[in-house]
Amino acid sequence: MSQLAPIKITVDKQAIRRIESDLLHIKNGAPRAMSLAINHTLGVTRTEASKEIRKQVKLKAGYVRDKLKIKRATVNRLNGAIQTPTRGTLLTRYPHTRYKNSDMGVQVKPTGGKKRMPGAFFIRFANGVQVIAVRTEHGPGLGRSEGLKVLYGPSTSQVFTDVKDDLQAPSGNRLMQRLGYEADRLLKRQ
Incomplete structure (x- = not known):
C-alpha cells in the first residue's frame, strides 16, 4: 500500500479528556467511543475523497472506492487510515x-x-x-x-494526494461530533 503522507486531523484535547472522564466507569469506554468515531469518520471521508477524486479524473465510483482502502481503528489501536496503492x-x-x-x-x-x-x-x-x-x-x-x-x-493515489488537504478540516469536525455521539450512546446504555 501507499507510503503517502496521511490526512492529519486535529482534535480538541480538552473534549477528549472530558469524554475520558465521563466514560471512566465503563470498561474500555473511551477507547470504544474513539474507535467507533474514527471508523465512522473514515467511512464518510472515503466517500468524500471519492467524490473529490472523480471531480478531477473520469473514473467510475466503484473503481475509486475499491482503491481507497480503510485501515480500521480498534480499541487497542486508536488510529485509522485511508490507503491507496501507488500503482498507475x-x-x-x-x-x-x-x-x-x-x-x-x-x-x-x-x-x-x-x-x-x-x-x-x-x-x-x-x-x-x-x-x-x-x-x-x-x-x-x-x-x-x-x-x-x-x-x-493518473493513479488514485496521485489525485488523493491533491484532495486530502481539503478533507482535513471537515473530517476533524466530523470526528469530534461523532465522538460526542458515541460517548452519549455508551452512557445511555449504562
Whole structure:
C-alpha cells in the first residue's frame, strides 16, 4: 500500500479528556467511543475523497472506492487510515473509443472530450487484461511484445494526494461530533 503522507486531523484535547472522564466507569469506554468515531469518520471521508477524486479524473465510483482502502481503528489501536496503492491506472479504466482510422481516444478529465492518441492500439495480456499501448521501436528482429509501451493515466493515489488537504478540516469536525455521539450512546446504555 501507499507510503503517502496521511490526512492529519486535529482534535480538541480538552473534549477528549472530558469524554475520558465521563466514560471512566465503563470498561474500555473511551477507547470504544474513539474507535467507533474514527471508523465512522473514515467511512464518510472515503466517500468524500471519492467524490473529490472523480471531480478531477473520469473514473467510475466503484473503481475509486475499491482503491481507497480503510485501515480500521480498534480499541487497542486508536488510529485509522485511508490507503491507496501507488500503482498507475491503466488508460482502459477511463472512457475510451477506437476511431475508424484505428486511432484511440481517451477521456481522463471529467470535462472536455476524448483526446486522440494516434498510433495507440489495444493489446491483451495473458491474464486477460486489455490495455492501450503504443509502439516505441520499429524494425526487424523485434518480438511480439518488444518495443511496446503500456499507457497509464493518473493513479488514485496521485489525485488523493491533491484532495486530502481539503478533507482535513471537515473530517476533524466530523470526528469530534461523532465522538460526542458515541460517548452519549455508551452512557445511555449504562
